[in-house]
Amino acid sequence: MELQDRGKMHECQEKQLAGICRKLLDEGKGDVILAYAGGEIENSTIPLFIRGCGEIERLKYDEYCYPNLAKYLLENKGKTGIVAKPCDARAIAMYIAENQLARENVYIIGMECNGMKNMDGSLAPGCCECSVHVPPLFDVLVKCNGEVVEREQYTNTGAPAGYEDDAVFNAVTGESGNAGDDNGVNEDKPLEDKSLERFKKELDKCILCFACRQACYGCYCPVCFMDRTMPAWISTDPGMGAKMVYHLGRAMHLAGRCVECGACERVCPSGVKIRYLIKEINSFCKDVYGYRAGMNPGEYPVLAAFNKDDKEIGFLRSE
Amino acid sequence: MDNNTGCKPEKDTGWEPRIVAFLCNWCSYAGADLAGTGRLQYPPSIRIIRVPCSGRLNPLFIIKALAEGADGVMVSGCHPGDCHYLTGNMYARRRFVILKKLLETAGIHPDRVHFTWVSASEGGRFAEVVKEVTERVRKLGPSNITENTGKI
Ligand code: SF4
Ligand code: SF4
Numbered sequence: 001m002e003l004q005d006r007g008k009m010h011e012c013q014e015k016q017l018a019g020i021c022r023k024l025l026d027e028g029k030g031d032v033i034l035a036y037a038g039g040e041i042e043n044s045t046i047p048l049f050i051r052g053c054g055e056i057e058r059l060k061y062d063e064y065c066y067p068n069l070a071k072y073l074l075e076n077k078g079k080t081g082i083v084a085k086p087c088d089a090r091a092i093a094m095y096i097a098e099n100q101l102a103r104e105n106v107y108i109i110g111m112e113c114n115g116m117k118n119m120d121g122s123l124a125p126g127c128c129e130c131s132v133h134v135p136p137l138f139d140v141l142v143k144c145n146g147e148v149v150e151r152e153q154y155t156n157t158g159a160p161a162g163y164e165d166d167a168v169f170n171a172v173t174g175e176s177g178n179a180g181d182d183n184g185v186n187e188d189k190p191l192e193d194k195s196l197e198r199f200k201k202e203l204d205k206c207i208l209c210f211a212c213r214q215a216c217y218g219c220y221c222p223v224c225f226m227d228r229t230m231p232a233w234i235s236t237d238p239g240m241g242a243k244m245v246y247h248l249g250r251a252m253h254l255a256g257r258c259v260e261c262g263a264c265e266r267v268c269p270s271g272v273k274i275r276y277l278i279k280e281i282n283s284f285c286k287d288v289y290g291y292r293a294g295m296n297p298g299e300y301p302v303l304a305a306f307n308k309d310d311k312e313i314g315f316l317r318s319e
Numbered sequence: 320m321d322n323n324t325g326c327k328p329e330k331d332t333g334w335e336p337r338i339v340a341f342l343c344n345w346c347s348y349a350g351a352d353l354a355g356t357g358r359l360q361y362p363p364s365i366r367i368i369r370v371p372c373s374g375r376l377n378p379l380f381i382i383k384a385l386a387e388g389a390d391g392v393m394v395s396g397c398h399p400g401d402c403h404y405l406t407g408n409m410y411a412r413r414r415f416v417i418l419k420k421l422l423e424t425a426g427i428h429p430d431r432v433h434f435t436w437v438s439a440s441e442g443g444r445f446a447e448v449v450k451e452v453t454e455r456v457r458k459l460g461p462s463n464i465t466e467n468t469g470k471i
Contacts, residue, residue: 196426196463225379233379241386241465245379248425252378255417280424281417288416303417306409308399314419316435316448 007062012146013111014061017083020109020140020148021056029107030081034072036065043119047072050081066116066124068261070217073101081107085116087126087261089135090294091217094257096137097297098304100220110138118266125275126262136295194280203243205270212264212272213250218257225249251277256285256302259294288313336456338391339384340365340449343373343408346397346438353442361446362453365393372396374407378418381432385422386465391431391456395448398436408436427464430455 017035024030037048037058045065048058049072061083070091073080084092089110095101112134115127134141141149210226213219225233226246233249234242251274258278265275285291288311291302342348348369354361370376373396381392394415402408415434423429433452437445 194424194426199425233383239466244386244465245382248382248421249379251421252382252418255421277421277424281421284417284420289413303410303413306406306413308409310409310412311416312412312434313416314423314429314434315415316433316451317444 009114009144009146010062013142013144014059016142016146016148017061017109017111018056018059020142021050021059021081022053024081024107025050025053025056029079031078032076033081033083033109034069035083036060036067036069041119043117043121061111063115063117064119066118066262066266068215068217068263070095071220073106074220077105079105079107081109083109083111084135084138085111085113086132086135087130087259088217089137090132090259091261093137093294093297094218094259094301097294097299097301103297108135108138108140110135110141112141112143114144124262125265126260128262129279130260132295137297199274199277200240202272202274203240203247206243206247206272206274207270208238208243208246209269211267211269215263215267216254217259217261217263218254219250247274247277251281254278255281256289256291257293258282334461335362336364336390336453336461337388338365338393338452338456339389340367340393340395341370341373341376341380342367342394342437343375343396343403344369344371345403346401346436347395347445349439350395350437350441350445353439354445355442357442359442359446361449364453364456365449372402372404372407373411374402374404374409376411376414378414381418382422385427385431385462388462388465390459390462391433391452393433393435393448393452395435395437395445398438401438428459430459431462431464 021033021035024033031051033050035048035050036045038044038060039046043064045060045062045067047067047069048055048060050056050059065083065085068088068091069082070084070088073082073092073095082088082092089108092101092106092108096103114133115130116124118124139151141151141154143149210224213224213226226249233245255278258281260279260282262275265273282293285302289302291299293301342351348367351367373394376394381394384392396408396411397403399408399412419429419432419434422432433455435448437448
């Protein structure tokens with residue numbers, strides 16, 4: 001897709017979005033709507049909490065709407081509307097699956113999405129390899145061409161609720177563009193290098209600031225294991241061991257729950273690229289257990305369920 | 320390794336693997352007991368930690384053990400279907416499979432971490448398992464994962 005087309009696409013979506021928000025407020029379907037506003041820095045957006053029609057003026061939707069807003073939902077107990085890209089919608093579906101959120105308390109304005117950009121114009125971290133272009137869960141969908149579809153209408157057409165791969169996406173939208181194409185380079189393709197050196201090289205850069213944890217939709221524990229003192233999982237002198245406990249521990253907590261939004265990588269101040277661990281586990285869960293995070297809010301997360309005949313891959317002397 | 324374990328260090332290198340073993344109370348720990356009362360020989364390389372169930376095992380235990388310098392980790396529970404708490408080891412099984420994959424991705428050799436099932440009547444199997452695990456870890460040499468090698 002040409003860059004200009006993309007700009008136009010977001011303009012159409014933005015216009016529709018403003019209309020939908022106004023309607024929502026009028027109908028009282030949400031006390032607050034989570035959306036995006038332009039940031040002070042060029043090519044950035046910040047979260048916008050729309051409580052009245054005045055705030056709708058500030059609404060913005062362009063290719064820099066990379067933040068994942070889903071985590072704010074956990075802080076609001078009332079009815080909330082939210083502008084959700086596919087990865088945000090998957091996060092919401094996970095919250096519902098994990099009983100953190102009631103479906104009736106959230107009104108999801110799904111946005112068909114072709115990938116967001118970093119401030120420097122390159123494709124944002126999770127978007128490079130993203131294959132879900134339509135939110136798997138929404139109440140109303142704003143398509144790339146600006147068309148607005150209600151959920152009932154959408155399911156009546158028999159279209160799948162969340163495209164799994166580009167082939168379906170392209171067949172449905174009739175275009176060949178996908179997230180990876182304009183920028184060509186795709187730095188973090190699933191990596192072959194699974195060496196300890198690589199892992200340690202990334203750990204070396206980490207300063208344990210926990211920005212990745214704060215940004216992740218899935219890290220919502222009231223007290224993170226890294227902040228515990230009883231037991232203290234890390235020593236007061238954080239070295240390689242502490243970083244290892246943190247990153248492997250977090251990867252384990254996100255195993256099969258990561259919605260591939262890339263937020264952790266985007267917010268890291270020291271450019272740590274350790275998401276490959278979680279990505280690998282995600283594709284493993286998909287292959288072995290047929291589970292993909294956030295595609296179905298009615299499904300148990302992979303580690304919260306079991307099957308009597310689960311394979312014992314890598315077990316010693318398994319019969 | 321010091322003498323209170325009653326073992327002699329390997330002659331040439333002086334190094335013996337130190338393996339942390341998490342055994343479930345109801346099967347594997349009893350299995351280890353049976354191996355003991357049956358006077359079965361197995362290498363003294365393991366340090367046993369008793370847990371109520373393999374499902375009690377927080378993956379962080381294993382990660383932490385490795386980060387603290389253990390040369391290997393071994394986990395054993397009841398065979399699937401025999402869990403004292405009915406489903407504990409079923410949940411644990413998925414967790415272990417995924418954890419092992421994760422550690423492998425991070426570059427930690429798969430032979431450093433072992434999961435298996437040993438029932439209370441399988442003293443012989445327990446001794447065999449410990450022998451096998453020790454041999455595999457011995458081949459890999461001392462842990463290269465963190466700077467804590469040899470501290471535990
Ligand atoms: S681990 Fe990273 S990519 Fe996955 S859901 Fe959390 S922030 Fe997003
Ligand atoms: S954001 Fe980066 S530096 Fe901070 S804890 Fe996460 S990986 Fe480490």
